[in-house]
Amino acid sequence: MFQDRSFLKIIDFTPAEVKYLVDFSIHLKDLKQRGIPHEYLKGQNIALLFEKTSTRTRAAFTVACNDLGAAPEYLGANDIQLGKKESVEDTAKVLGRMFDGIEFRGFKQEVAEGLAEHAGVPVWNGLTDAWHPTQMIADYMTIKEEFGKLEGLKLVYCGDGRNNVANSLMVAGAKLGVSVTIASPKELFPDEELVESVREIAKETGSVIEVTDDINSAVVDANILYTDVWVSMGEEDKFEERVKLLKPYQINKELTDRIEGDWILLHCLPAFHDTETQYGKMVEENWGLSEMEVTDEVFRSENARQFQQAENRMHSIKAIMAVTNGNLFIPRV
Ligand code: CP
Ligand code: NVA
DSSP states (O other), X not given: OOTTOOBOOGGGSOHHHHHHHHHHHHHHHHHHHTTOOOOTTTTOEEEEEESSOOSHHHHHHHHHHHHTTOEEEEXXXXXXXXXXXXXXXXXXXXXXXXXXXXXXXXXXXXXXHHHHHHHSSOEEEOOOSSOOHHHHHHHHHHHHHHHSOOTTOEEEEESOXXXXXXXXXXHHHHHHTOEEEEEOOGGGOOOHHHHHHHHHHHHHHTOOEEEESOHHHHTTTOSEEEEOOSSOTTOGGGHHHHHHHHGGGOBOHHHHTTOOSXXXXXXXXXXXXXXXXXXXXXXXXXXXXXXXXXXXXXXXXTTBOHHHHHHHHHHHHHHHHHHHHSOOOOOOO
16 A cells, blocks of 8 residues: 555556556546645645756645645755765654655655655655656656556657656556657667566566667657657766767657657656757757757647646646555555
């Protein structure tokens, strides 16, 4: 069951549990839309630790806390002693005595795991270099809203095949019966051991996990095209290498014209689809590319669902916090 558990990576949860989280998120969205209160964490205090920047995750945790009746407290990297003057263990012991739950976004997965080991309250991973588990519940929730089902669908992820989002999509897809193809240059293929372990999980659900550098063939029978930034937070010195490697993996009209059936675009966001950002301008100035992982045309097309997906971060984070800290009665998950 979920109560008192941390949410650190999708691998830690059974297929039934991941599916439950997707369905419960859809339920909570419905309650919110109908104005029905759901204060499952009434009176709680929740710490939001951010070593890296965030728009969606921070906003989603904050609003979710308020809707659940809990009080969120934002603790940024420069606001607290963690790392500089105080260990993960000591910080966890202190925060765990004051707060009822802790969200952590940062670099090392070990910090999230360490907090969870010592805090005595649930820790929710809001993104590390390795995993982005809360994002997954929103992503597969959006897919379920759009297609009415998950099993049997095919998601093709185009881009940096070894980042936190690509890794998490494979694991979550395998748990939920969604086939996932990672289309990326060989240099950015996901870790082979991880792929093998995900394929073991996929055997349980019938999902197929593939890794290829042939993006044109991969997308033909796709239901979902997914992409993410070419350079993740903490890798900002890699723009030149990534632009060169990933240009052929851009989602553009020429690529999407190859898709034979109905499809949607997902992107965890933020996205570089124009030059309206500092990095977007920098890439155009240095390498003459005005759009990176997805063109503005596809980003604004009728297939695009990334803003619905962004909203769903809030509903799904609410579900994750409620089931792990709300003493809910959940029959036989
Ligand atoms: N998708 C996502 O995690 O967005 P933020 O970095 O804005 O939180
Ligand atoms: N892979 C990206 C995801 C951002 C939500 C990063 O880690 O920066």
